[in-house]
Amino acid sequence: xxxxxxxxxxxxxxxxxxxxxxxxxxxxxxxxxxxxxxxxxxxxxxxxxxxxxxxxxxxxxxxxxxxxxxxxxxxxxxxxxxxxxxxxxxxxxxxxxxxxxxxxxxxxxxxxxxxxxxxxxxxxxxxxxxxxxxxxxxxxxxxxxxxxxxxxx
Amino acid sequence: xxxxxxxxxxxxxxxxxxxxxxxxxxxxxxxxxxxxxxxxxxxxxxxxxxxxxxxxxxxxxxxxxxxxxxxxxxxxxxxxxxxxxxxxxxxxxxxxxxxxxxxxxxxxxxxxxxxxxxxxxxxxxxxxxxxxxxxxxxxxxxxxxxxxxxxxxxxxxxxxxxxxxxxxxxxxxxxxxxxxxxxxxxxxxxxxxxxxxxxxxxxxxxxxxxxxxxxxxxxxxxxxxxxxxxxxxxxxxxxxxxxxxxxxxxxxxxxxxxxxxxxxxxxxxxxxxxxxxxxxxxxxxxxxxxxxxxxxxxxxxxxxxxxxxxxxxxxxxxxxxxxxxxxxxxxxxxxxxxxxxxxxxxxxxxxxxxxxxxxxxxxxxxxxxxxxxxxxxxxxxxxxxxxxxxxxxxxxxxxxxxxxxxxxxxxxxxxxxxxxxxxxxxxxxxxxxxxxxxxxxxxxxxxxxxxxxxxxxxxxxxxxxxxxxxxxxxxxxxxxxxxxxxxxxxxxxxxxxxxxxxxxxxxxxxxxxxxxxxxxxxxxxxxxxxxxxxxxxxxxxxxxxxxxxxxxxxxxxxxxxxxxxxxxxxxxxxxxxxxxxxxxxxxxxxxxxxxxxxxxxxxxxxxxxxxxxxxxxxxxxxxxxxxxxxxxxxxxxxxxxxxxxxxxxxxxxxxxxxxxxxxxxxxxxxxxxxxxxxxxxxxxxxxxxxxxxxxxxxxxxxxxxxxxxxxxxxxxxxxxxxxxxxxxxxxxxxxxxxxxxxxxxxxxxxxxxxxxx
Numbered sequence: 039x040x041x042x043x044x045x046x047x048x049x050x051x052x053x054x055x056x057x058x059x060x061x062x063x064x065x066x067x068x069x070x071x072x073x074x075x076x077x078x079x080x081x082x083x084x085x086x087x088x089x090x091x092x093x094x095x096x097x098x099x100x101x102x103x104x105x106x107x108x109x110x111x112x113x114x115x116x117x118x119x120x121x122x123x124x125x126x127x128x129x130x131x132x133x134x135x136x137x138x139x140x141x142x143x144x145x146x147x148x149x150x151x152x153x154x155x156x157x158x159x160x161x162x163x164x165x166x167x168x169x170x171x172x173x174x175x176x177x178x179x180x181x182x183x184x185x186x187x188x189x190x191x
Numbered sequence: 192x193x194x195x196x197x198x199x200x201x202x203x204x205x206x207x208x209x210x211x212x213x214x215x216x217x218x219x220x221x222x223x224x225x226x227x228x229x230x231x232x233x234x235x236x237x238x239x240x241x242x243x244x245x246x247x248x249x250x251x252x253x254x255x256x257x258x259x260x261x262x263x264x265x266x267x268x269x270x271x272x273x274x275x276x277x278x279x280x281x282x283x284x285x286x287x288x289x290x291x292x293x294x295x296x297x298x299x300x301x302x303x304x305x306x307x308x309x310x311x312x313x314x315x316x317x318x319x320x321x322x323x324x325x326x327x328x329x330x331x332x333x334x335x336x337x338x339x340x341x342x343x344x345x346x347x348x349x350x351x352x353x354x355x356x357x358x359x360x361x362x363x364x365x366x367x368x369x370x371x372x373x374x375x376x377x378x379x380x381x382x383x384x385x386x387x388x389x390x391x392x393x394x395x396x397x398x399x400x401x402x403x404x405x406x407x408x409x410x411x412x413x414x415x416x417x418x419x420x421x422x423x424x425x426x427x428x429x430x431x432x433x434x435x436x437x438x439x440x441x442x443x444x445x446x447x448x449x450x451x452x453x454x455x456x457x458x459x460x461x462x463x464x465x466x467x468x469x470x471x472x473x474x475x476x477x478x479x480x481x482x483x484x485x486x487x488x489x490x491x492x493x494x495x496x497x498x499x500x501x502x503x504x505x506x507x508x509x510x511x512x513x514x515x516x517x518x519x520x521x522x523x524x525x526x527x528x529x530x531x532x533x534x535x536x537x538x539x540x541x542x543x544x545x546x547x548x549x550x551x552x553x554x555x556x557x558x559x560x561x562x563x564x565x566x567x568x569x570x571x572x573x574x575x576x577x578x579x580x581x582x583x584x585x586x587x588x589x590x591x592x593x594x595x596x597x598x599x600x601x602x603x604x605x606x607x608x609x610x611x612x613x614x615x616x617x618x619x620x621x622x623x624x625x626x627x628x629x630x631x632x633x634x635x636x637x638x639x640x641x642x643x644x645x646x647x648x649x650x651x652x653x654x655x656x657x658x659x660x661x662x663x664x665x666x667x668x669x670x671x672x673x674x675x676x677x678x679x680x681x682x683x684x685x686x687x688x689x690x691x692x693x694x695x696x697x698x699x700x701x702x703x704x705x706x707x708x709x710x711x712x713x714x715x716x717x718x719x720x721x722x723x724x725x726x727x728x729x730x731x732x733x734x735x736x737x738x739x740x741x742x743x744x745x746x747x748x749x750x751x752x753x754x755x756x757x758x759x760x761x762x763x764x765x766x767x768x769x770x771x772x773x774x775x776x777x778x779x780x781x782x783x784x785x786x787x788x789x790x791x792x793x794x795x796x797x798x799x800x801x802x803x804x805x806x807x808x809x810x811x812x813x814x815x816x817x818x819x820x821x822x823x824x825x826x827x828x829x830x831x832x833x834x835x836x837x838x839x840x841x842x843x844x845x846x847x848x849x850x851x852x853x854x855x856x857x858x859x860x861x862x863x864x865x866x867x868x869x870x871x872x873x874x875x876x877x878x879x880x881x882x883x884x885x886x887x888x889x890x891x892x893x894x895x896x897x898x899x900x901x902x903x904x905x906x907x908x909x910x911x912x913x914x915x916x917x918x919x920x921x922x923x924x925x926x927x928x929x930x931x932x933x934x935x936x937x938x939x940x941x942x943x944x945x946x947x948x
Contacts, residue, residue: 054308071227073218077380077430078462082879085380108536113218121216129212130847135853136684137215138380144216160621167888170879171430172380173684175852176887 043105045069052102052167061096061105062086065112073113073141077170084169085138087145088112094149113141116148126146127186130181135173142169147183151190157183201689202697203907206845210706211687223400223427224384228455231386233446234441235308235458237298237315238467239290242502242537242872243324243337246288246297246317249558253314254300259307261452263315268447271416273441276541277406279348282503283525284414284443286635290319291339291502292539292875293449294467301448301456312401314773324537326872328499329476331534339502346498349508351515353587353801356526362482362493367563370479370555371938373700373866374499375472377544378884381430383468384459387445391453394421395446402428402436405715415450417710419711422446426709432683433857435469437720438505466877470542471867473498473533475514475551479559482526485573487567491526492519492587496552498533498541506544507533512653513548516796516805518590520556521598522578522647527587529801533611537872543720545857546917549647554862554939556920557643561929571751571926575602575644575813589802592809594910595900597837601781601813602644604835608894611817612833614638622899624819624826626888635823638830641926644813645919650723651912657723657807660714661731662707663739665699665774666781672761672774674699676735677707680716680728685913686846687724690733698736700760700774714787722810722911727843730906731788738784746775749884791904808902812836812915814855814923817891818874820931824944827863827928829889832920835896839910848895851916855893858920860885862928866940 041064042051052068065071065088075085079098086097089111097112116122118144121129122149135142142165150157150165157165163184171179192730203205214220235330241744251263265272266287272595273287274280286297298315302308323337330336339346349794385399394417401407402426412422429436441458460468480493500507544550579598585591618633625631651657662677674695679836682688692704709716716728740758748754755766761774796803817831832855841847866881868875876882901908920937929936932946 056304058306066225067227070227071218072222072227075222075380075430076224076382078879079578080462080878080880082462083380113216115196117217123212125213125216129208132206132209132849134209134212134215135686135849136379136381136429136431137211137220138222138684140215141218162621163887164199164621164627167886168886170380170886172378172433172857172884173853174849175854175893176886176890177852177893178849179887 039103041106043104043107044109045071046111055102057103059102060098061100061102065097065100071112071114075141077138084146085142087142087177089145094145113144116144121191122148124186127182127189130184131178131179131185132173133182139169139171143179147186151187155190156187200636200702201693203693206843207689207693210692221428222381222430223461224382224396226386226398226457227429228386228388231455231457232301232303232452233305233308233343234299234301234445234456235305235312236296236444237312239286239293239297241290241294241319241321241811242293242326243322244279244290244319244830245319245322246286246290248318249298250316253784254311255684257307257311257314259303260300261454262301262312262448264447264451268451269414271414273414275410275414276478276504277506278508279504292537294539296444299444299448301452306352307780324872326537328497328534331536339537346537348504348533349511350532351511351801352799353515353527353529354372355421355587355589355802357491360482360503360526361492363485364483364567364728365480366559368559368562368805369937370477370558372475372551372554373725373940374468374474374869375544375865376867376882377433377435377469379431379433379435382460382462382465383440384457385427385441385445386457387449388455389449389453395449396423397442398425398427399442399448400427400436402432402681402683402720403718404709404711406682407439407442407710410439410445411446412683415446424711426681429681430720433545434720437718440468442926462879470540472544473500473510473541473551476811477552477555478831480565481559483563485567487569487577489522489524489578492524493528494518496531499538501535501536501538501540503540505540507542510548513648514552515518515776517549517646518552518646519587519754520553521644521811523584524587525582538869539874545854546914547646547721549918550921553555553643553645553918554925557926561926571642572602572606575944588796588805590804590806590937594904595837596903597898598810598811598898601811601835601837602642604812604896605815605833608896614697624821624828630824630826631821635748636821637817637931637933638817638819639818639927641923641930643922643926645915645918646811647722647808647914647918649722649726649808651812652793652806654793654795657717657727658718658787659728660785660787661728661730661735662713662783662785663735664693664781665739665743665778667775667778670757670775671703672701672778673703673705674701675705675707676732677713678716678728678732679709679713681709681719683719684724684903684942685850686843687728689846690725690729690842694729694732695736698733700758726905726911727790729788729909731905734788735784738786739782741778742782742784747772748806748818750777753945766807808905808910810910810915812919815918816923816927818924818927818931821948822932822946825946829859829891829924831891832859833894834916835898836915837898837900837910838912839905840908841897842907842909847897850894850912851866851895854913854916855920856885856890858917862921862924862939862941864940871914
């Protein structure tokens with residue numbers, strides 16, 4: 039089948055999409071956007087988090103066909119001329135080691151700060167509980183989220 | 192891929208930003224599963240459903256008929272020697288006549304879509320004759336145990352003995368215990384993946400996530416029957432490793448399919464396959480006995496340690512070596528009797544994971560140290576301080592500890608760090624065991640505190656020729672001096688590329704340092720494991736920079752006709768302090784030097800006594816854990832996990848702390864939640880739904896205290912950092928749960944039913 043959708047503000051289409059393909063596969067393998075990550079492909083790790091019409095979802099759990107006609111934002115769409123404050127904070131605070139979880143954390147963090155510009159630590163932890171990181175022990179991720187909250191004010 | 196250029200200042204002791212950080216936050220960093228090539232096809236693996244079976248026949252006819260399939264390969268298609276392995280060549284690239292564990296690769300399919308390949312793989316008909324399996328490692332050495340490898344006399348991979356001091360020691364106080372450690376998974380987030388591209392001339396380029404390019408290259412060459420010139424490896428972006436990428440996964444398979452089809456082949460495991468696609472941490476059964484004086488001073492220690500190696504040896508021999516030589520912990524013990532063994536079974540193969548043989552042992556020796564403390568009435572911190580090694584002591588293999596061994600200081604330091612406030616009043620349920628599940632508002636919740644201390648060898652041991660190679664090039668680009676550092680040492684997230692830049696900036700006084708992509712066109716960097724890269728590849732980069740500096744000054748001396756020159760930043764300076772030239776003025780031709788660098792040699796231990804200088808360096812750490820336990824439901828919330836570690840010298844303080852925090856989380860995971868459940872040789876939980884790793888809700892705040900007692904034998908005084916936190920954190924958490932519940936808890940991970948029943 040053919041799918042048409044808007045990704046990071048640009049109208050995109052893909053042909054010969056198999057009905058069983060996920061949005062994650064379509065983004066990574068058909069649209070040249072591998073920034074959303076394939077750590078578990080079963081909705082447990084959050085590394086593929088994207089916004090579907092503004093709502094964070096695991097792209098691995100969304101069928102590519104479900105994105106037909108909708109708007110998708112991926113990690114590749116976060117930065118403009120400069121890095122988004124959330125991206126900048128993750129780099130500066132050492133929240134990135136291997137970085138495989140990072141795109142998902144960035145998307146979840148940006149969503150959190152838009153809903154709640156001054157989150158407490160328990161609120162940060164609750165909001166990011168669906169994103170797994172194996173390298174950092176999360177301390178520097180917390181540092182980054184706190185710093186991003188300050189920077190965005 | 193990590194070719195990066197930066198002007199960021201950042202010498203040794205600074206914490207400059209990672210050169211790959213921006214690429215990683217914008218989604219542009221190319222991990223091994225992101226690779227793509229025109230005309231590429233997808234490879235998938237068919238794996239054994241049985242822990243032990245004879246393959247009577249394989250029929251690929253129906254698979255080949257599936258439209259879109261370009262190849263179906265089995266062991267019959269292996270052109271070279273069908274054998275790989277880190278220590279023993281005991282592992283077929285594709286099963287040949289027999290499968291020895293559930294998940295063993297049997298056949299490969301290439302097709303134009305991964306789903307097509309998966310469906311075709313299901314059409315391969317393998318006729319198995321199921322064989323009796325060895326699934327209890329405690330029975331693996333019985334005379335009537337089936338042989339995992341028919342060519343061997345028994346199922347023993349390695350047995351190690353350590354005998355020291357009084358052969359029949361006695362003591363007024365004797366404590367003993369049995370301990371069991373479950374199978375942990377590295378659970379790196381980036382799945383096994385890569386891209387093999389045939390060169391059209393019979394060779395292949397492989398882009399892959401790994402921990403040691405050159406040891407992979409040798410194994411791939413053997414199976415393909417090709418020389419190294421025709422099998423070139425380049426490091427793709429690595430999504431974590433933790434030991435799980437020391438062995439091959441899809442490397443050979445992708446190359447076989449690429450050479451067979453003539454097309455680029457991409458392979459990328461899904462998470463369930465990843466649980467079968469790499470080795471795990473060895474489960475272990477440990478029996479320990481301490482004899483001590485009435486004051487709690489150790490007189491003797493005995494240990495019997497059994498590691499389940501699974502179906503193939505991987506690095507089981509070295510894990511046994513570590514468990515044996517380091518398995519009694521960082522204590523001064525006059526008389527020692529240790530037996531450590533690793534065995535073959537038909538369980539999943541086990542090998543390297545962060546902490547490598549020390550993690551399992553630390554749970555036992557630290558639980559027993561608490562037992563001894565309580566028996567003799569000495570504080571649990573003080574008993575460790577009292578028995579802890581100090582510089583100049585002999586360890587249990589008779590090796591002199593010839594640099595700092597601050598055991599007492601580390602354990603007292605964590606004790607003295609501020610404790611979290613005592614719970615009072617109404618509490619945020621997110622901070623309680625069970626969290627937002629709303630299972631308690633504090634009733635039935637008890638707090639406990641636990642301590643642990645450990646040590647770990649740094650670098651490869653027991654006489655291994657452990658070296659790294661660095662090539663450093665210095666040249667003028669647009670009027671500025673630029674250094675390029677080229678090593679094959681794998682960057683897996685730990686930050687080696689940042690350290691390489693810092694060393695070049697410091698040694699050569701340049702701001703711009705380009706990190707060349709990691710590949711096999713330069714000599715081996717050795718493994719990114721054993722906490723060794725900053726030490727060994729750092730040492731190689733330092734030595735290469737020194738060689739470059741010598742060449743530059745020799746050239747300057749010839750040019751300027753004087754011999755009293757030195758490099759100061761990007762200036763060439765005379766003895767008087769006078770600047771006689773800018774660095775770029777002598778760089779009309781680039782200067783390039785390649786150096787192979789070795790640390791002090793280590794030696795095999797005596798096979799009868801276990802005595803010898805087996806290790807090059809030791810790294811020490813201590814943890815204090817504070818937990819709240821819901822004793823009615825058996826749920827645990829770790830409230831604080833604080834640590835102190837001697838890092839010798841922190842070349843990049845922020846990265847050091849990051850390693851310590853991340854390593855601590857993995858140790859905590861093993862104590863409370865992480866286990867691959869294997870029943871009768873079958874893995875029951877190959878998913879992140881059922882194999883749990885700590886989330887941000889599970890992790891507590893951590894206070895990290897870094898000590899810097901420089902090791903005079905190591906470059907810049909560094910001490911390996913990555914592994915110790917994974918070793919001492921888990922035992923501290925387990926001790927805290929014991930303290931809260933009063934339960935013996937002789938198995939990890941501790942499950943709710945261990946607490947409630």
